[in-house]
Structure formats: C-alpha cells, structure tokens
Amino acid sequence: VERIVAGSVDTPSSPQTSAAPTIHDVARATGLSAGTVSKALNGRGHLRPETRSRVQQAAQRLEFRPNELAKSLLRKRSFTVGVLSSDTYGRFSLPVFRGIEDALEEAQIATFLCNARDDRHERDHVHALLAKMVDGVVVTGRRIDPRPPLSVRNLHVPVVYAFAQATGNDSLSIIPDDKQGGMLAARHLLLHGRRRIAHITGPQGFQAVGLRLEGLERGLADHGVELPANQVLFGPWEEGWGRHAARMLLQRKADIDAVFCGSDQLARGAVDGLREIGVRVPDDVAVIGFDNWEVMAKAARPPLTTVDANLYHLGRTAGTRLLRMIDGDPESGVVRMPCRLVVRESSETPSQLGVGASPAGDVLT
Amino acid sequence: VERIVAGSVDTPSSPQTSAAPTIHDVARATGLSAGTVSKALNGRGHLRPETRSRVQQAAQRLEFRPNELAKSLLRKRSFTVGVLSSDTYGRFSLPVFRGIEDALEEAQIATFLCNARDDRHERDHVHALLAKMVDGVVVTGRRIDPRPPLSVRNLHVPVVYAFAQATGNDSLSIIPDDKQGGMLAARHLLLHGRRRIAHITGPQGFQAVGLRLEGLERGLADHGVELPANQVLFGPWEEGWGRHAARMLLQRKADIDAVFCGSDQLARGAVDGLREIGVRVPDDVAVIGFDNWEVMAKAARPPLTTVDANLYHLGRTAGTRLLRMIDGDPESGVVRMPCRLVVRESSETPSQLGVGASPAGDVLT
DNA sequence: TTGTACGCGTTATCAG
DNA sequence: CTGATAACGCGTACAA
Numbered sequence: 001v002e003r004i005v006a007g008s009v010d011t012p013s014s015p016q017t018s019a020a021p022t023i024h025d026v027a028r029a030t031g032l033s034a035g036t037v038s039k040a041l042n043g044r045g046h047l048r049p050e051t052r053s054r055v056q057q058a059a060q061r062l063e064f065r066p067n068e069l070a071k072s073l074l075r076k077r078s079f080t081v082g083v084l085s086s087d088t089y090g091r092f093s094l095p096v097f098r099g100i101e102d103a104l105e106e107a108q109i110a111t112f113l114c115n116a117r118d119d120r121h122e123r124d125h126v127h128a129l130l131a132k133m134v135d136g137v138v139v140t141g142r143r144i145d146p147r148p149p150l151s152v153r154n155l156h157v158p159v160v161y162a163f164a165q166a167t168g169n170d171s172l173s174i175i176p177d178d179k180q181g182g183m184l185a186a187r188h189l190l191l192h193g194r195r196r197i198a199h200i201t202g203p204q205g206f207q208a209v210g211l212r213l214e215g216l217e218r219g220l221a222d223h224g225v226e227l228p229a230n231q232v233l234f235g236p237w238e239e240g241w242g243r244h245a246a247r248m249l250l251q252r253k254a255d256i257d258a259v260f261c262g263s264d265q266l267a268r269g270a271v272d273g274l275r276e277i278g279v280r281v282p283d284d285v286a287v288i289g290f291d292n293w294e295v296m297a298k299a300a301r302p303p304l305t306t307v308d309a310n311l312y313h314l315g316r317t318a319g320t321r322l323l324r325m326i327d328g329d330p331e332s333g334v335v336r337m338p339c340r341l342v343v344r345e346s347s348e349t350p351s352q353l354g355v356g357a358s359p360a361g362d363v364l365t
Numbered sequence: 366v367e368r369i370v371a372g373s374v375d376t377p378s379s380p381q382t383s384a385a386p387t388i389h390d391v392a393r394a395t396g397l398s399a400g401t402v403s404k405a406l407n408g409r410g411h412l413r414p415e416t417r418s419r420v421q422q423a424a425q426r427l428e429f430r431p432n433e434l435a436k437s438l439l440r441k442r443s444f445t446v447g448v449l450s451s452d453t454y455g456r457f458s459l460p461v462f463r464g465i466e467d468a469l470e471e472a473q474i475a476t477f478l479c480n481a482r483d484d485r486h487e488r489d490h491v492h493a494l495l496a497k498m499v500d501g502v503v504v505t506g507r508r509i510d511p512r513p514p515l516s517v518r519n520l521h522v523p524v525v526y527a528f529a530q531a532t533g534n535d536s537l538s539i540i541p542d543d544k545q546g547g548m549l550a551a552r553h554l555l556l557h558g559r560r561r562i563a564h565i566t567g568p569q570g571f572q573a574v575g576l577r578l579e580g581l582e583r584g585l586a587d588h589g590v591e592l593p594a595n596q597v598l599f600g601p602w603e604e605g606w607g608r609h610a611a612r613m614l615l616q617r618k619a620d621i622d623a624v625f626c627g628s629d630q631l632a633r634g635a636v637d638g639l640r641e642i643g644v645r646v647p648d649d650v651a652v653i654g655f656d657n658w659e660v661m662a663k664a665a666r667p668p669l670t671t672v673d674a675n676l677y678h679l680g681r682t683a684g685t686r687l688l689r690m691i692d693g694d695p696e697s698g699v700v701r702m703p704c705r706l707v708v709r710e711s712s713e714t715p716s717q718l719g720v721g722a723s724p725a726g727d728v729l730t
Numbered sequence: 731t732t733g734t735a736c737g738c739g740t741t742a743t744c745a746g
Numbered sequence: 747c748t749g750a751t752a753a754c755g756c757g758t759a760c761a762a
Contacts, residue, residue, distance in 0.1 A: 034749095035751090036748055039748090045747085048747060073753095073755065074753075075754085
C-alpha cells in the first residue's frame, strides 16, 4: 500500500533505455498524423500503399508496440482472463492450467494467475481482476467437491469452474467423470478374467472416492459380479496406506485377483506391499491405479495400468467454454469429462499385453 | 486474430448484469463532479468530511471499482509483472512461482503467467507482456544451465532469471547453490562417521550434476576423505537408474557405507535397490537425496534425508529483487541461494536420530 | 470546499 | 487519401 502512495510521486527512475515509443513517435518520424499511422498499421481506411509501407517501416525501426492498456480502455475489453487456484497448486492444477492457457492463447488472451489460499484472498483477487477488466475468470480446485460460487455481488464477467464444482445451478463446472473412470477399471478387469476384486481408496469424505467406487460397483454389477463391502478399504491418500491395505487384504483372505486403487500413490503402495509378501502382480493379482501420474505410475514395479482423468483436456475445455461465454453464450451446469484407461503391465499377464486396450472412453453421466 | 478484428464490431453481448460503474456514475449519484469524487475516494485535496463520506457510501453502494486500466495508462505503470516459464512447468517451477507471487502480492502486483514452450513462444509472450505495460519480467527454467537472455532489442523493463541462468553478465539470475548443497551432504555423512562414500547422479550434461559432485568432493576433501572416480555413477534422472546403480555398486565391492544421490528419485530407487539385496539403510549404508520432493522423500523406506534447494524462498527472493529493480536499482550477476539439509531416517542409525541436524546453510560460493 | 480542463495512448468518425 | 477531434476512465493541477 505504501508503495502505491509513494509511486504517485516517485519517478520510476532509469530503466535500461528510453521509454517505449508511442504512436505519436511514429507519426512524428513519418511526418504523418497519429490517426493515419493507426490506420496504416491496422490495415483500415484507404491509404496510399506507399504511405502504408513507409509507416510500417518506421514502426518496425522504432520497435513500436501499441499500448494494450490504451486499446483495452477504448474497447472495454482487456483480452485477459484471471485464473484463481484455490489454495496452493499441486500436480492436479498444473495440467489444468496448461490446458486453459493453451485454449486462451489461441484467442490471443493472456492469463493472470492468482493463488487464492483462502476465502479472503479469493475475494481480494477477484476484485483486483475485475478492476483490471478481465474478460472472464476460471476457478480451479484440487478436488471436485462442491464449493460455494464466487461471492462477488455484481459479477459481470463469466466464470468457469475447472476441476472444481460450484454449488447451485447457475455456474458452469467442468470436472472429471470419476464414475465412468471407475467403470473403465471394472470393465478392464472383467475383460481380463478377474472376478474377485477389491478396492483400496482415499477418505470417504471425498466425492471422487464415492464416485469411483460407484463406477466400479456398477461396472462389475453389469456383469453380475459383486463387490463385498469388506473388500473396500478407505484410508488416507498415502502410499503407506496402499501398502498396508494390500497386505491386510491378502493376509486375511487370499481369494482376490485384482485391486483397483483410488490413486496411483495408493496403487504404488499396493504393488510394493503385494510383492513383498510374495504375491505376483499381475499374475496373481492385477492392480489398477488412478490419475496416470507418470512419475509414479511408470516407476512402479510393475508399471501401473491407471485411469487418466485427462486434466489437460479438461483445462482446454474450460478455456474454450469460457471463450464462448465471453462471446455472449451463457452456459451453466456440470460437465463431466470422460476418463481414459492407460494400460501398462500391472493389470495384464505378459501373454495378454497389448490386447484389449479400452476405448478412449464413453461419456456416461 | 480473426476474433480481434471481429471484436471491434461485435457487442460483447449480454453479460450477467449492467456494465461496471465508472467514477462518473458515482459523480452523478452524488451530484458532484468526477474530479471531486476522485479526491474523496483517494483521500486527496481538502473536502468537507461529510462530502467525503457521502461519496464513499455511494461508491460502496454502486460497488464502484476504479478501472485499473485507466489508472495504469495515466501512471505509466501497470502494477503487473509477467512470469515466463521456459517450457512446461513441473515440480520445480511450482514452488518458485508461489514464492514470486507471494513477494509481488505484498507490493500489490499481479502476475501474468506465460508458458513459453519454445523460443518463438517466448519472444511472442515477451512482446505481449511489454504491450500490456508490465513493470517487469521473471524468467523461470527447469535447470540452471546458462541460456541466452531474452532477445528483445529494446527491453525497457527489468528482468530476473529465477531457477534459470542467463549467459553474459548483464542480467540477474537466482539459482540454488548446488555446490554448497553437495557440501552439506558430505559434512552430514562425515559427521555420522561415514567415510566410504559413493555418488549416484544424473547425466553429466547438467551443470547441477557437476556442481553437486564438486561440493561433495570438496566437503569430503576438507576432512581428508577421497571420492574414487569409479564410485561416481552418472545416468538418467530415473528411479530405475537409482535402483540399478545402487545394486551394481554394492555387488561389485561392498566397502561403501554411504550413497549421496543427485535427486530424491534416484535416492528412492537406491534405498529400494539396497533393501532388496539385503543391505540395511541406514545401518549398513546411509543414503541422502536431493530436492526434498516430499511425496517421494517421505514415502521412501526409510524416509529420505535430503538436500532442500529452498525453491519457494528462491522465488520469493527473485520477486523481491525484481521489485527493487522496478524501483530503479539496477542489479545483475548470479545469486546462489543456499540449500538446507532435511534430516530423516535414511542417513542416521536409530540411536542417532535427531542429533546433529545441519545448520540452515552457510553461503558458499 | 468544489468544479473544470487536460493528458495518458489508442481508435473511429467525420471533415477536408 | 489524410488530418483533426472525440472518447475510453481516471487523477490532478488550477481556477472558481
């Protein structure tokens, strides 16, 4: 705050070189008026070709770049959007960001990134973004459980929730289809002859945990296979839990031939736990993870078959939808993006490798 | 491009509500002039207290937010900086970002994030940022090997390289002190009585690999311990290499009591490899990693002692230095931020645990 | 104590 | 074909 007040007085002092040239500098250099230069540079109006090229050369020589601030002020649009990441960002937000960015970049839109660690920061950031006249806002999260929508009373720009879900029905939320992801795993296991399946997953409080389980159950039920309640183990999102749970499962009763895990971390723990009590993966027990977190999934022994939530694509979709909304199409509701299965060695006996890679994913509500 | 041209014609269409109120709306609502409202809101000039509060109330009621674009145009400063991430961002860039953001946020500066996947994108992004009148630019990388500085001919805003190093001596680069990090590991091992040390690390092409090795060697040499050349193993940055190298090392000659690894991934592979050939960690062989990548280091068995490059702090420093440069202090050179050692179980026999955690880190060139 | 006028850099309109 | 003028929203001398 202090710096702002001071800023009104202080000279920004000596930058590397002279300040950036304006359109007037180009006008002076060519002996024309600012208006004419503008037309020449933007290909508007009727000008003598020679004049046009003379202007272009001068602009290039002076390294003139039109001041976007001035443009935006006039157009009442900044070609800028804000991305709020609820709390600090981790491995989920990253691919989502990249997707958003790539989608927006194609429309020549720049991205403000804000780290909203709590509600207060979130509000402040939103206001700062609105003051900067952003054309839209994307809110990203770390989990899909519904959260209250941005509490800004007179929000006059579109908002998309990406890998986050807003309560109420007025907003547009884009999240992975966790249930369909669970079904993907179920189908793959059934396809490879597994029938006695267990599920090691995260805490019950997560909506994703419930949905993945639901998908697994339904996928199995569709083929008449049941998932006994005592073969579903909830615990923390930690590798150690995966290890522990897998051991428990196989030590208390051995009639299990597959484990679907709620994350790659859990799955990695599971394959380690199994190997260490002499259970072969995938020969005795197949294992499937979730996330396709490559550094985990590929380093596991054996490498993990896993459900990929396509987060980059999710981000891209969020960006694209936001663009549409900016162009005036109002949208709302919850969009669930299909997951896909990435098949590696943890789920197929060697002879089966390469057989039956699942379809990219059907869209299931 | 097409959208921009069209944009000059199309109406931004129906947003949620009416457009954002301007200072004129407040003026009209209070029956005052725009100038007076400005003064009232900014605490400048001499006004009747009653008038001031009347304006404030009206502003609040209308949810007036001054248009930052207009302000910036006037002040010739946007209170905005651009952050370029060379190529896609991973686990290194993230803490760096957060640090930058936090430092800048305290100065009320917002952050444009740009994903510069190649040189062309980088150039384009820099130009876009300059056109948006950013006050400064931070360039982040994934490795510290020198790279050419931004090739923008008339760059009139300050630039800082964070977790990246620019060739030449004109720029300011902030990178971890990898050599000091290596020394930290050496000292810790010596302190715990280890003398027969090996080093498993990444490809020789990385400057960080050379520096960490150098630090290790020097730290050992300071106490008269040598590191035989055939106990330094270079390989890919993969867990599998760590596993393989550790096994090789101990199978060909058993007189080793500690391994310093160039990354936590390698270290994790190493502890697994060792355990599986019956070598106890840390009782028989101590292991130290690098990065303090918590999800790796904590899940390893045993959890890894590791060198933390303090990337968040590095980012924060980059942000702070940039602020100074924006305020007119030119800076240049290479700043190496000290690493610190995080002690967990992989390096100390149980009886020693908690003893001799190293100092937070001296600054060593 | 308040209002007026100007400028920031750009574009669009209208006059020449 | 080109130049002058107004406007975008704000802050701030200066005039009233």
